[in-house]
Amino acid sequence: MAQFFFHFLDGRSRSRDELGLELATAEQAYLEAFAAAQAMWPELLAARCNPLDCVFEVTDANDAVLFRLPFAELVDACRRPSAPGPESELHQAIEATHVRAQAAKEDIRSGFDEVRLSLQEASELLARLAKFEPPRVA
Numbered sequence: 001m002a003q004f005f006f007h008f009l010d011g012r013s014r015s016r017d018e019l020g021l022e023l024a025t026a027e028q029a030y031l032e033a034f035a036a037a038q039a040m041w042p043e044l045l046a047a048r049c050n051p052l053d054c055v056f057e058v059t060d061a062n063d064a065v066l067f068r069l070p071f072a073e074l075v076d077a078c079r080r081p082s083a084p085g086p087e088s089e090l091h092q093a094i095e096a097t098h099v100r101a102q103a104a105k106e107d108i109r110s111g112f113d114e115v116r117l118s119l120q121e122a123s124e125l126l127a128r129l130a131k132f133e134p135p136r137v138a
Contacts, residue, residue, distance in 0.1 A: 003061040004029040006036065010044075011053030026066055029058050030090045033069045034077075041074065 005020040006029075023029050033056040044051045054071040067090055 007057040
């Protein structure tokens with residue numbers, strides 16, 4: 001589990017998240033930020049703060065920015081059948097990582113297949129060689 005911090009920016013100020021949340025993945029952190037932004041939207045409107053100016057900046061335990069979630073993405077999600085949508089930056093990064101992982105998995109599988117074949121050929125050659133060795137005389 002990793003620690004994620006959800007800092008809130010409203011266009012004028014930045015509120016630091018000092019507690020954070022322990023989550024398994026950055027994708028879960030994105031989904032938490034998205035849900036929190038949805039819950040905050042009516043409160044922001046009631047406080048006469050434009051939610052479109054707001055952003056969650058999600059950082060890790062070292063305060064490195066992992067991603068930013070502009071609240072405007074919520075409006076975009078309303079136009080799509082599901083939220084968060086496939087056009088999100090995080091979703092694209094996850095998809096690219098998945099594609100690279102699949103390619104690496106196939107490369108490893110292919111490498112193991114080549115090694116198995118080489119070992120089988122070596123075993124067969126050793127068996128043939130054993131048939132041609134003259135008996136040892138002591």
